[in-house]
Amino acid sequence: MHIMEGYLDPLWALVWILVAAPFIVYGFFCIRRIMREDPAKKTMLALSGAFIFVLSSFKLPSVTGSSSHPTGTGFSTMFFGVGVTSVMSLIVLIFQALLLAHGGFTTMGANVFSMGVAGPFVAYIVFKAMTKAKVCTPVKVFFTAFLAVMVTYTVTAVQLALNFGLDNGNFITFFIDYIAIFAVTQVPLAIVEGILFMIFIDYLERARPDLTEKVFPKGGRL
Amino acid sequence: MKRRNYYLLGFLAMAVILISAVALNPDSDFSGTDDAGGDVNPDYEPWLENIWEPSGELETLFFTLQAAIGALIIGYFLGSNKVKKERREG
Numbered sequence: 223m224h225i226m227e228g229y230l231d232p233l234w235a236l237v238w239i240l241v242a243a244p245f246i247v248y249g250f251f252c253i254r255r256i257m258r259e260d261p262a263k264k265t266m267l268a269l270s271g272a273f274i275f276v277l278s279s280f281k282l283p284s285v286t287g288s289s290s291h292p293t294g295t296g297f298s299t300m301f302f303g304v305g306v307t308s309v310m311s312l313i314v315l316i317f318q319a320l321l322l323a324h325g326g327f328t329t330m331g332a333n334v335f336s337m338g339v340a341g342p343f344v345a346y347i348v349f350k351a352m353t354k355a356k357v358c359t360p361v362k363v364f365f366t367a368f369l370a371v372m373v374t375y376t377v378t379a380v381q382l383a384l385n386f387g388l389d390n391g392n393f394i395t396f397f398i399d400y401i402a403i404f405a406v407t408q409v410p411l412a413i414v415e416g417i418l419f420m421i422f423i424d425y426l427e428r429a430r431p432d433l434t435e436k437v438f439p440k441g442g443r444l
Numbered sequence: 445m446k447r448r449n450y451y452l453l454g455f456l457a458m459a460v461i462l463i464s465a466v467a468l469n470p471d472s473d474f475s476g477t478d479d480a481g482g483d484v485n486p487d488y489e490p491w492l493e494n495i496w497e498p499s500g501e502l503e504t505l506f507f508t509l510q511a512a513i514g515a516l517i518i519g520y521f522l523g524s525n526k527v528k529k530e531r532r533e534g
Contacts (some may be wrong), residue, residue, distance in 0.1 A: 268517050275514030279507050314510075321506040323494035385530050386456030396485070410465055414458045421454045428447075429525045 223293065223378050224318065224333050227326025234385045239331030241346055245339045249305030256306075264432055270298035271310045277415060278314050278337075280397055290407045294373050297422070298368030299342040300349055311338030332381050340423030347436040359438050363423045364416040371412035375404040418443075 230238070256263050277294025285433040298307040312334050318324040325333050379400035387393035427434050497507060 227494045228492035229488065232491070269521060272514040272517035272521075273521065276511050276518065277514075279510040279514070281507070287447055317510060319494070320496075321498065322503055322510075323497040326492070326494055328492055342450050354517065386488060410461050417458050419452045424447075425451075429529065 223290075223337060223375055224315070224325030225329040225378065225382065227319070227323070227328060228360060229326075230329050230332055230381070230385050231326070234381070235328045237331075238329075238335050238381065242308065242331045242335040245305060245308040246334065249307070249309035252302065252305040253309060256302075260264075262432075266301050267306070270302060270306065271313065273297045273419075274314050275308050275317075277418075278318075290404075290411060292343065292411045293337050293371050294415065295337060295342050295374070296345065296363070296370045296415060296419050299345050299370055299401060300363070300423075303346050304339060304342045307340035308334060308341040336374045336377040336381065340377040341370040341372075344373040345370040346417040353439075359423060359427065360420045362438075363420050367416040368412045368436055371415055372405070375408045376401065379404050394416075406423055 253267065256267060274294040274297075277292045281291050293311075295307050295311060298310050302415070312330075315325055315330060315333050315337070319326050319330065345366045348369055349362060352362045352365065379397055382400050383393050383397035387396035423434070423438070427438060
């Protein structure tokens, strides 16, 4: 998902930074408010960041032969929404760009947008819709985590296709090329991430209902 | 079926997916889709390099460090829950 340093034209790099920036600022204020007004949520905030750290560090092989990593943003999305998730993603992406040469600073805006904004945004809307429809917790958790990963990679494909294909009319060709690599590689990993969060949320509901009851009201049905 | 068995089943499913992914691709070089930007469009000349690139071993170290930071927080949370539960019951 990380677009490498220097792989986006300066113009696109700037566009994505500008698009991602408002979400980061909004997320920063969200986190400050949570820290000040609701210290009980600090635990969940720490866990949200922890999952993104762990899961985005796992470079796993996939059926297509290339390897890739899950994003881990599903947990943060379900409990805090897009703003907080974008800040968490920014922290991880800075860590990886600085220490691992994985991703880069010119592509930071694009990477934050796909991982921390677009994926969580779509996943959050679907999560809320499923909550309204009283979908049971495990199904809800699975699809939220799954979508957060898949949408992130779809958006990365769009970003790369826009950069390489917009001025020469090859946008569609590039998009198909990228999505063919990303989609197939990501599906197994998105499923793994979905299962992991299903287990963890189920554990949380039992061990610490005080932390989950607001987001996962009791009495869901399939 | 007991709760614990569902969890085991979940972990088993995860293991099967990941192991089959490795088994089906013995030649995988772990280069990652993150580098696909260059594979699809080899003509593109990146206009900037990373300011600093770690050697292979350092890269592994930092990846591990990243995972360890996250795992530490999750582990702390799980442990503190267990202690709280024992106190309630004890």
